[in-house]
Amino acid sequence: xxxVTQTPKxxxxxxxxxxxxxxxxxxxxxxxxxxxxxxxQGLQFLIQYYNGEERAKGNILERFSAQQxxxxxxxxxxxxxxxxxxxxxxxxxxxxxxxDTQYFGPGxxxxxx
Amino acid sequence: xxxVKQSPQSLIVQKGGIPIINCAYENTAFDYxxxxxxxxxxxxxxxxxIRPDVxxxxxxxxxxxxxxxxxxxxxxxxxxxxxDSATYFCAASMAGGGNKLTFGTGTQLKVEL
Numbered sequence: 001x002x003x004v005t006q007t008p009k010x011x012x013x014x015x016x017x018x019x020x021x022x023x024x025x026x027x028x029x030x031x032x033x034x035x036x037x038x039x040x041q042g043l044q045f046l047i048q049y050y051n052g053e054e055r056a057k058g059n060i061l062e063r064f065s066a067q068q069x070x071x072x073x074x075x076x077x078x079x080x081x082x083x084x085x086x087x088x089x090x091x092x093x094x095x096x097x098x099x100d101t102q103y104f105g106p107g108x109x110x111x112x113x
Numbered sequence: 114x115x116x117v118k119q120s121p122q123s124l125i126v127q128k129g130g131i132p133i134i135n136c137a138y139e140n141t142a143f144d145y146x147x148x149x150x151x152x153x154x155x156x157x158x159x160x161x162x163i164r165p166d167v168x169x170x171x172x173x174x175x176x177x178x179x180x181x182x183x184x185x186x187x188x189x190x191x192x193x194x195x196x197d198s199a200t201y202f203c204a205a206s207m208a209g210g211g212n213k214l215t216f217g218t219g220t221q222l223k224v225e226l
Contacts, residue, residue, distance in 0.1 A: 002156065033213065043157070043202060043216040056213050090156050092214075100145045100212060104156035 004105035012111045018079040025093030032074040038087040119217025136203035143205040
């Protein structure tokens with residue numbers, strides 16, 4: 001158990017809908033990362049937050065957004081969902097902004113029908 | 114543009130064998146190279162990591178070999194066991210990039226009795 005929690009574990013929704021994925025980092029970790037894992041694209045970095053502020057952006061679609069709250073939990077919002085958004089979404093955390101080691105949560109499996 | 118190339122895509126070895134997974138990178142700014150292990154339905158878990166200033170690192174049965182001039186690194190699993198059957202990902206990051214991880218495409222390892 002990495003200490004990173006993610007909810008929900010599974011999410012099934014329809015095209016055009018909006019969903020919110022939640023992540024609680026390890027106790028004391030200030031940095032949160034979001035990754036998407038799909039069969040065709042592999043594991044891809046989406047976005048990073050550090051102590052409430054956005055720090056780095058990767059291949060994140062404009063329909064997707066994220067935020068980190070004062071209690072350090074983070075949410076990833078996915079809107080106008082398409083079939084191709086079906087994937088595993090992982091959250092990872094690390095103690096500081098530039099700490100190498102990232103600890104991954106168990107993921108949220110999103111299925112868009 | 115894929116910046117970390119991983120091979121082979123899949124690998125089958127006998128118990129006690131030494132599977133070797135290879136990765137090559139393009140960006141010379143990368144300065145941290147971790148390997149992650151992922152079991153079905155779970156998040157990636159850090160196995161071992163190396164920095165470019167050393168050529169080899171061992172942790173238990175896992176060894177990373179690193180060749181800076183060739184921009185290649187590999188994972189060796191000594192005395193492999195059926196419990197090592199999983200997907201292995203190499204990755205790379207750079208401190209200046211917020212430590213976001215760029216992953217290889219993964220290698221499915223099966224260790225047979």
